[in-house]
Each structure stands twice: as structure tokens, then as C-alpha cells.
Amino acid sequence: MARELIRYIIMFVVLVLTQVLFLNQVQMSGFANPYIYILFIMLLPVNAPRYVLLLGAFFIGLSIDIFSNTLGVHAFASVFIAFLRPLIIRAITNREEDMEDYPGLAQNGLGWFLYYTAIMVFLHHVALFFIEVFTFTDILGTLYRIVLSSLFSIFVIVLSQFIVFRD
Numbered sequence: 001m002a003r004e005l006i007r008y009i010i011m012f013v014v015l016v017l018t019q020v021l022f023l024n025q026v027q028m029s030g031f032a033n034p035y036i037y038i039l040f041i042m043l044l045p046v047n048a049p050r051y052v053l054l055l056g057a058f059f060i061g062l063s064i065d066i067f068s069n070t071l072g073v074h075a076f077a078s079v080f081i082a083f084l085r086p087l088i089i090r091a092i093t094n095r096e097e098d099m100e101d102y103p104g105l106a107q108n109g110l111g112w113f114l115y116y117t118a119i120m121v122f123l124h125h126v127a128l129f130f131i132e133v134f135t136f137t138d139i140l141g142t143l144y145r146i147v148l149s150s151l152f153s154i155f156v157i158v159l160s161q162f163i164v165f166r167d
Contacts, residue, residue, distance in 0.1 A: 008044070012060060015040050020067040023156070032148035034156040037064055037074075038124050041082050042117065042157075045101050046089060057082030070132075077128035081120050088119050105161035114158060121153045122146070 019037040027033050041057045061078030065071065089103065092115055105113040125146045133142055 004045075008040075008056075011043070012040055012056075012063075016060065016063045016067070019064055024068060028148070028152070031145050032152045034152045035121075035124065035128075035149070036153065036156050036160060037061075038078065038081065038120065038153075039157050039160065041078060041085065042120050043102065043104060046103055047101055050086070053082045053085060054079055073128060073132050076131055077124050080127045081124045084123060085120070088116070088123075092116060092119070105158070110158075113161065114154075117154050117157050118150075121157065122150050125150045125153070 015037045019035065023034050023036055037060055040060050041053070044053055044056060057078040058075055061075035062072070064074040064078075068074065092112065103113075103116065108116075129142050129146050129149075
């Protein structure tokens, strides 16, 4: 138990530092920005209590907000996907016996993980970008940012599973 807690604390710190120091500097024409920090929310154990999931999401989102000076936008989007995560996992998993406790790529296969990642990233980006602009006047521009950033984020998250999170 203590070993798992230390593992998640290290993952939290590494993902926040990676996001803030490297990935926030990567932008393609101001439209696509990868957000890898949501991997922390995605990789929490499936049987984690709901309050742990929501608090973890809030604190990782708040950490990104503090370093990015974004006034709670990331905290909102993170808590939003953490709230929906159990429903998404139940919806895309055929049987409970098939679901591993750790929702990673190596444990559940590429197809399942890619589907899970696409849903989580897209929902996160919809919440993030619509709260960020807080208007529907330039909805096509916002949708363009959502799609490009989602594709870029999905690519980086799946790549990170192959390179770093290989357990």
C-alpha cells in the first residue's frame, strides 16, 4: 500500500513537472497543446474510492493552474473527467472480470487503452477549452483547438505508455 502511494506521488510530481516545464512550451500555431497530466487521473486504480479520485484530480489540476496562471480551468476540467471516469470505464469494459485494477496499456491492451484515452482526453479538452473561452461565439475555432489538442495529447499519452509506463 505504501509502495503504491509513493508510486502515485512520484507520478504526480513527474507529470506536473513534465507538463509545466516542457509541454506547456510546445504549441503548434497556438492551436494544439498536449496535456499529459491527465494521465495521472486515468491511471489511478479502478477500485480507488471516489473521493480519492476527485481529490487527486483537483490537486493535479490546481497544480497546473498555479504554474500556468489559469485560474482554476485545469482543476475544473480534471475534476470533470474524474467524476465521469467510473462511468466511462464501466461503459467501455465488457465484463468486470476482464478489467484489471490498473487501467494501463500493458494490462488492458492497445485497443481498450486507446478508446479509453480518446474519450477521457476529448471530454477533458471540451471542458477545458469551453471554460477557457467561456463563450460560444467562435465555436468552430474552439472545436478546432479541441480536436487538434486531443489528437496531439492522445499521441503523447499512448507514446508515454510505450516508453515510460511499461509495467
